[in-house]
Amino acid sequence: SAVISQKPSRDICQRGTSLTIQCQVDSQVTMMFWYRQQPGQSLTLIATANQGSEATYESGFVIDKFPISRPNLTFSTLTVSNMSPEDSSIYLCSVLKRSGQVVEAFFGQGTRLTVV
């Protein structure tokens, strides 16, 4: 299993500012995933964070808006830059862990962001 500590759990931010979200995993993982869940929507993958290389962004998400750091195998940060009210969402980090043939997903508690 994996335990993921994500912080902050929630924040209210002014438009134009930036917020950095942190995720700490209790074991080493190759890839960490960052998701966004907008109000009333499903989870959308923002990017995959790989240790030692640049993150891979999904269509519609760019590094300038969502810079990601992955300094080691247990930690990652996602920054939401130059925020606008449209960025109000829940942001989640996730890892996939394999045990033999079993692959399971684990999630952080989420960060509920409100931009005013």
Add this chain to the structure above:
Amino acid sequence: AQSVSQHNHHVILSEAASLELGCNYSYGGTVNLFWYVQYPGQHLQLLLKYFSGDPLVKGIKGFEAEFIKSKFSFNLRKPSVQWSDTAEYFCAVSNNAGNMLTFGGGTRLMVKP
């Protein structure tokens, strides 16, 4: 690329009614399948998962799901819903390489007391 479809976006049931939520996926390889639940104002919780073996999987709170490989489906069922089952339900698929997890669009279930 893999994709997941949940055809029921909103479902309204009375207590004690039976529930079945559809989930279909598209992916050519071996998959791992999940159902998550998100209660109002809370975070995702894993309901059940399928990796291999018996295609009928039992999860928490009386939920079960059946993997039908020929139909690329993993439908969630519960024989008798309760008001406390009001939540949003997400089907998700990961590939066997463990480098991708894709969510369906979610189904919002409301159970009337």
